Amino acid sequence: MRKITAIILFFIVLSNSFGQSKNSPLQISHLIGDFYVYKTFHDYKGTLISANAMYLVTDKGVVLFDAPWDKSQFQPLLDSIKFKHNKNIVMCFATHSHDDRAGGLEFFRQKGIKTYTIKLTDEILKNKNEKRAEFVIPNDTIFKVGEYKFEVYYPGKGHAPDNIVVWFDKEKVLYGGCFIKSADAKDLGYLGDANVNEWEKSINKVQTKFKNPKFIIPGHEDWTDIGSLDHTLKLVQEYKKNASVGLNKK
Numbered sequence: 001m002r003k004i005t006a007i008i009l010f011f012i013v014l015s016n017s018f019g020q021s022k023n024s025p026l027q028i029s030h031l032i033g034d035f036y037v038y039k040t041f042h043d044y045k046g047t048l049i050s051a052n053a054m055y056l057v058t059d060k061g062v063v064l065f066d067a068p069w070d071k072s073q074f075q076p077l078l079d080s081i082k083f084k085h086n087k088n089i090v091m092c093f094a095t096h097s098h099d100d101r102a103g104g105l106e107f108f109r110q111k112g113i114k115t116y117t118i119k120l121t122d123e124i125l126k127n128k129n130e131k132r133a134e135f136v137i138p139n140d141t142i143f144k145v146g147e148y149k150f151e152v153y154y155p156g157k158g159h160a161p162d163n164i165v166v167w168f169d170k171e172k173v174l175y176g177g178c179f180i181k182s183a184d185a186k187d188l189g190y191l192g193d194a195n196v197n198e199w200e201k202s203i204n205k206v207q208t209k210f211k212n213p214k215f216i217i218p219g220h221e222d223w224t225d226i227g228s229l230d231h232t233l234k235l236v237q238e239y240k241k242n243a244s245v246g247l248n249k250k
Helices: 002-017 071-085 105-110 119-127 196-209 228-249
Strands: 027-032 035-044 047-058 061-065 089-093 114-118 135-137 140-145 148-153 165-168 173-177 215-218
Touching: 027 215, 047 148, 047 215, 071 105, 089 105, 105 114, 114 119, 119 135, 173 228, 196 228, 215 228
Parallel strands: 061 089, 089 114, 114 135, 173 215
Antiparallel strands: 027 035, 035 047, 047 061, 140 148, 148 165, 165 173
């Protein structure tokens, strides 16, 4: 019986890691070098929406940037990474307080994984009586893990009051989370906690600070188009213009 269970688990992990289809609840794609983007899905108001997150394989272990939006994929993600790379996740960063980013903090902490947020995110989670990260970090912090170095940066308010981005200067990879919209996004999406007036300034800070990215990973939908940050700025400007027109008509 034990042998049968092990065989079944092997094929589940194999399916998650390699035999992925468009219908797989967990889809892992190679980005460049030791960088991987993974996609999970969530039913939001009757529509299945994908969420992008990322992980980095280092010689000290795997660094995870945001949790799966689908809670049922927490363990399959760990299993897939272990099977694919023979390494464990050692660190997890949540890029803001929403469930599609910070929803796995407690799960990963219980697995012995170090979890991180900035102070703003920690305060929001605390006020909502939700599970928080083990470690609180300054808004602009440089980490060195194994052979890789990256910067966690808070540009200001945007999609959320606490949204951060992650920059890998050597590889020119910008992980934007929900601060950045996909290049094919038609609108700004959920704005319940957004500050659209500040979002434009925050985008300008990112564009000034992190020059010539080769890869930009937005929080949802397609992540292959390098124009996503410029597109987000355009959406923000259009939204503000339309809001201004609406106010003038009153």
